[in-house]
Amino acid sequence: MAKVDFKVPAVGEYLEIPDLQPGVMAKSAPFKAAPRHQQALGFPGELVENWEERAVAKLAELLSKYRSLRVHLDACVKCGSCADKCQYFLGTGDPKNMPVARQDLLRSIYRRHFTLAGKLFPRLVGARDLDASVLEEWYSYFHQCSQCRRCSVFCPYGIDTAEISMAAREILDEIGVGQKYCNEILGKVHTIGNNLGLPAPALANTLEGLEEDVKEDTGVDVRFPLDVQGAEVLLIPPSADFFAEPHIDGLIGYAKVFHQAGISWTLSSYASEAANFALFIGNYEQMRKVALRIRKAAIDLKVKRIVVGECGHAWRVAYSFWNTLAGPFDFLDPRYPVPQHIIEFTHELIERGAIKLDKEANDHMRVTFHDSCNVARATRMGARPGGQFVLPREVIKASCNHFFDMAPETIGEKTFCCGGGGGLLTDELLELRVKGALPRMQALREVQKEHGVTHMAAICAICKSQFSMVLPYYEFPMETIVSVHQLVSNAIQLGTNS
Amino acid sequence: MPIMTVIYALLLYGAAAVFVLGVSYRVITYARTPAPLKIPTMPAPVTRTGVAFRVAREVALFESLFKSSKWTWIFAVMFHLGLLLEVVRHLRYFIQPIWFWVVLVQPFGVYGGMVMVVGLLGLLGRRLLIARVRYISQPSDYLMLLLLLGIGLSGLAIKFLDHTDIVSLKAFVLGLLYFDWQPLPDSPLLLAHLSMVAALLIVFPFSKLLHAPGVFFSPTRNQVDDARERRHLAPWAAQLEGAGDEV
Numbered sequence: 001m002a003k004v005d006f007k008v009p010a011v012g013e014y015l016e017i018p019d020l021q022p023g024v025m026a027k028s029a030p031f032k033a034a035p036r037h038q039q040a041l042g043f044p045g046e047l048v049e050n051w052e053e054r055a056v057a058k059l060a061e062l063l064s065k066y067r068s069l070r071v072h073l074d075a076c077v078k079c080g081s082c083a084d085k086c087q088y089f090l091g092t093g094d095p096k097n098m099p100v101a102r103q104d105l106l107r108s109i110y111r112r113h114f115t116l117a118g119k120l121f122p123r124l125v126g127a128r129d130l131d132a133s134v135l136e137e138w139y140s141y142f143h144q145c146s147q148c149r150r151c152s153v154f155c156p157y158g159i160d161t162a163e164i165s166m167a168a169r170e171i172l173d174e175i176g177v178g179q180k181y182c183n184e185i186l187g188k189v190h191t192i193g194n195n196l197g198l199p200a201p202a203l204a205n206t207l208e209g210l211e212e213d214v215k216e217d218t219g220v221d222v223r224f225p226l227d228v229q230g231a232e233v234l235l236i237p238p239s240a241d242f243f244a245e246p247h248i249d250g251l252i253g254y255a256k257v258f259h260q261a262g263i264s265w266t267l268s269s270y271a272s273e274a275a276n277f278a279l280f281i282g283n284y285e286q287m288r289k290v291a292l293r294i295r296k297a298a299i300d301l302k303v304k305r306i307v308v309g310e311c312g313h314a315w316r317v318a319y320s321f322w323n324t325l326a327g328p329f330d331f332l333d334p335r336y337p338v339p340q341h342i343i344e345f346t347h348e349l350i351e352r353g354a355i356k357l358d359k360e361a362n363d364h365m366r367v368t369f370h371d372s373c374n375v376a377r378a379t380r381m382g383a384r385p386g387g388q389f390v391l392p393r394e395v396i397k398a399s400c401n402h403f404f405d406m407a408p409e410t411i412g413e414k415t416f417c418c419g420g421g422g423g424l425l426t427d428e429l430l431e432l433r434v435k436g437a438l439p440r441m442q443a444l445r446e447v448q449k450e451h452g453v454t455h456m457a458a459i460c461a462i463c464k465s466q467f468s469m470v471l472p473y474y475e476f477p478m479e480t481i482v483s484v485h486q487l488v489s490n491a492i493q494l495g496t497n498s
Numbered sequence: 499m500p501i502m503t504v505i506y507a508l509l510l511y512g513a514a515a516v517f518v519l520g521v522s523y524r525v526i527t528y529a530r531t532p533a534p535l536k537i538p539t540m541p542a543p544v545t546r547t548g549v550a551f552r553v554a555r556e557v558a559l560f561e562s563l564f565k566s567s568k569w570t571w572i573f574a575v576m577f578h579l580g581l582l583l584e585v586v587r588h589l590r591y592f593i594q595p596i597w598f599w600v601v602l603v604q605p606f607g608v609y610g611g612m613v614m615v616v617g618l619l620g621l622l623g624r625r626l627l628i629a630r631v632r633y634i635s636q637p638s639d640y641l642m643l644l645l646l647l648g649i650g651l652s653g654l655a656i657k658f659l660d661h662t663d664i665v666s667l668k669a670f671v672l673g674l675l676y677f678d679w680q681p682l683p684d685s686p687l688l689l690a691h692l693s694m695v696a697a698l699l700i701v702f703p704f705s706k707l708l709h710a711p712g713v714f715f716s717p718t719r720n721q722v723d724d725a726r727e728r729r730h731l732a733p734w735a736a737q738l739e740g741a742g743d744e745v
Contacts, residue, residue, distance in 0.1 A: 020629050065734055067531040068717045074524070075712030078639050079574070080624070080631035081566040095633045104634065117638070117704045125705075126636035152539045154566035156556065156574075157709055158718035160537065284534065288738065320536045320725045327729045337726045377540050380723055385541035413541060414565075 006431040008473045009091055009438045011445050017084045018093035025094040028432050029140045030424070033178035040187040041286060044176035051175040052130050056113050058174040059106075059167070063114065068163040073110045075157040076100060082151035082161070087416045088144050091435030096141045099151035099161040105137055106168050139177060142168040144432055146422035147280065148373035153413050165422070166282025173281055181426040182277045189290050193272050194239035200226075200269035206242050207267070214252060220494045222252075222259045224267070227301065231266035233258070234298050235342070236274045236318075237309030238461035246482050247464050250310050253485025256492045257346050260355045265307075271297035274314035275461065280423030284325075287317065291326040304333040307340045310483055312372035312460030313421065315341055319379040343459060344381050346488060347391045350398050357491040362400035365455045367487065368447050369393055369405065370440065370467075371415035372460035386412075392459055392484055399487040404451040410443040418458075420466025433466060434473045441474040448476075457484045503682040506692055507674055513696035520703025521711060528715040534732035542723040549722050556719055573620030577646075580614025583607050584653070591664075591671040608657060615650040618643055638705065645694055645701075652691040662688045 035045030048054055063070050082099040084090065089097040096102060104126065111118030111127035118127030128134065147162035172178065188197040198206075207224035214222045225231065235258075241251040258265045271293040278286035298306055306329070308318045318339045323329065329338040337344075349355045369392060381387040389412050397403050410416055419436030447453040458464055458481060467481035543549045555561040560578075564571045587607025589600045622643045625631050656662050666683045673680035682688075701707065714720065 017630075020633060064531060065534065065732075067528060067533040067715060068537060070531050071528055071712045071715045071717075075706070075709040075716065077706045077709050078631070078634045078636070079563070079570055080628065080634060081563055081570060083630040083634065085566070095630070098630060098634065100634045115704065117701075121638075124636065124641070125638045149539060152718050154562055156560055156563040157713045158539055158556075158562065158716040160539070160718050163537070284735065285738065323725055323729050324535060324731055324735070339726075378537070380540060380542075385544060385723060388540065413539075 006434070009435055011438070011442050011474060015090065015439055015442045018090065020095045021093040022095055025088075025092045025097065025144060025432065026137075026140060028144060028429065030143050030426055030429055031180040032139075033180045033183040037180060037183040037187055038173070038176060038178045040190070041173070041178075041183055041283075043173045043178055043183070047176045051135070054175050055130055055171050056109070058171045059110065059113070062167050062170065063110075066163065066167065068160060069167050072103070072157070072159040072163055073107050076103065076107065076159055077156075079156065081154050081156060082159075085151050085154050086145075086161075087148075087150070087419060087439045088146070088432065088436045091419070091438040092432070094144075096137070097144055099145075099159075102141055102145055103159065103161055103164045105134070105141055106164055109134065135177070138168050139172060142172070143179060143424065143429070146373065146417045146419070146424055146436070148417035148421055149377040150373065150414070150416065153377065162422070166280070168282075169280070169423075170282040173283065179281070179423060182280050182423040185277050186281075186286060186290070189273055189275075189277070189293070193268075193270050193293065195273055195275050195277070196239045196242070198239060198242065198272070203242065203267075203269055203272055210248075210252065210255070214255070218494055220259070222255050222494070224251075224255050225265060226267050227269050228264070228266035229300075230302050231264045232303065233263060233265040233305045233307050233345075234294075234301055234303040235265050235267055235307050235309060236271060236294055236314075236339075237267070238274045238311035238314055239272055240275075240311075240461040240465060241309055242272075244461070244465060245468065246479070246486055247310075247461055249486035249489055250483030251485075253483065253487075253489030253492070254309060254342055256489050256494060257342075257349065257355060257485070260492055260494060261349050266301060266303070268294075268297035268301060270300070274308050274311045274318065276314060276317040277423060279313055279317055279321075287321065288325040291317065291322055294322070295326040295329070298329075299331060305336045305340060306332065306338060307342055307345050309342050310459040310461065310464075310485060312374035312462060314461075315459075316374040316378040341381050341391075342485065343391050343395055346485070347382070347395050350395065356493040357399050357488065358493055359399060359401045359491060361491045362487055363402070365400055365482075365487075366402040366404065366451060366453045367396060367400050367455045367457055367482075368403070368444065368451075368453045369396055369411070369484075370418065370456050370458045370463060371411050372458060372463050373415060373417040373421055375459060376413055376415045389413075392457075396457055396484060396487055399491040404447050404453055406443040406447050410439060416440045416443070418460070418463040418466040419470060421460075421462050425462050425466055430469075434470050437466070437470045437474070441470075441476070444476065444480075445474075454480065455482050456480055457482050457487060459484050499679060500681055500684070502684065502689065503670070503679060506682050506689070507679055509696050510674060510692065513699040517699040517702050521708075524703055524708055525711050525715075528711065532732035532734060533717040533721070534735045536721055536723075536725040536730050537717050538721040538723055539718040540723060542721065544723050546722055549720055553714060553720055556713055569620070570624065573617045573624070576613045576617030577621060578617075580610040580612070580617055580650075581646075583610025584614060584650075591668050592675065594668075594672060611650055611654050611657070615647060615654065618647045618650060622647070642701075642705065642707070645698055649691065649694045649698065652687055652694065656685070656687050656691060660685065660687050
């Protein structure tokens, strides 16, 4: 475990609401984007001279484009319903990590410039002028929100802090203060096609290696096809699936499922990334540009279906936004939803007996499931509302004998973010990420004690990376986190019906 | 015509005008601002009817607040339900003859006032006692509660301590409606009550009281979960299409 200069929160018997510790996280901030990262996306390279004006003008533009922003800035009554719901507040005690207080960082400027009360009586309604200290607060605390939407579940008006923090980040980009992690990665997607900057030959090489590994492991020729024209399915996985642990075991799982189902599939070197970090910076045009690569790949490869791999925010963009951003997908087979999640795909095969699973293969594991925030609160799977909770659990239960859910207030629509979502999965935010993971670690500890749970499955690349990093801080083995399709991969009976 | 009658007649006309025009302006702004992306908080209904029920549950039962905090929910329900009863009870001043169901509500209406005040005291107590809620409270948040408490308490005082001549009051109110002004009963409590109601109407469109229309326009609550089935495209987003696209 790495040396740390902060205190890892203690996991108690219950999750306690912390006392307020003002300013304790004020120093937390991600690295700023270099001018070249900014300019590659069409943003100013550094803080522009008349940034106050530009920021207010951008806010005005966003207010006219997004009803969510306008309504959500107006409607808050400061009831405090959301105040104890954010994992970053629960983990840090910093009051500016209460969702309402985070919103107020922007709302105070909105009131000053766009409301009569704020123009006439700023102190009465908490309106303030935009100055350098506000800018610093914005940069710090809007990068302490993982846009997980947990607060929006509990808000009587559905106010979604994610919408506010996306708007704030968009304003920051507009005035030249971007975040390095997200903006550098977006540049790579636009030029190379994935977040890692993995070029086509390296990708082909990786996939060949995987074919050899699986052959060695199972004796079966499971293919990992790349750029195959006319395949039935285009699979869009998060690029972390190509190299990271435990992600790669999930990718192997997908491949085995396709193999066993006898459905031809392909990856695309042009669009080898499900992730769309433009969501995190709230930028519609960037998000659209990334989504359009996938449309182009699907057209060029003449596929009939698009299936998305295990990635939370990617599934949000795919499920909720692709049709808007890059639709209509009328060139695909209309018998299938566009897009489909790999869980939906596998679930359907299990239901109709097209693949066989030997649960005993996972008997060494006692498994729980972490609902990823974006999947849980921003998407659906299957035909019925809530299918995003049911389908993954059914796939897990079909793959292993020992499954136990965590406490009900920590799963389903009330699930906690892993602590690394929303563009925060970067090393310089480690303290925030460790502390923000507290509520999940607490829930995991409980099922560990009660049911002897040994593994936590997830369907999100960010969750998997985040947990691999933070689990050891809470004295869980790093290998506790597994991919859902890793369980499928272990259990699937290759060669039984093909 | 007594000078107080003139002043209050003008004040109430003015307040009503600010309320109606201000709220209309806000509602029109909300309705005209596009919601470019599908962002319902999931799980969400997959049909329009389902969404209507979701919004109705939010408005009538405070469903999300119930999920969050039972105490806040209880106080909020007490306040809003009490206020609703009182508003209905007060309809008798505006209509002649009085509708049957408004007559039925009258005996319960008094309790509405009491329940409303208890709810408001509970909400004020939370705001003062819970450090988290105190931290997020602005002066206007306290003033709003005090204003509503003032309205409730002055109303109860009129009912129980210093009963106003409600026949003349009704004549005054109907006179306002039909532009045939009648004298306003000369009672300090009544004047205070009416002033505070006017103040509430005036601040409504400029304050957090916009949560009332806002809840109907919140995309996280009023959107249907049908992104895969139906293409959703805002006008400004449609303009991006075609220009410089590679596909």
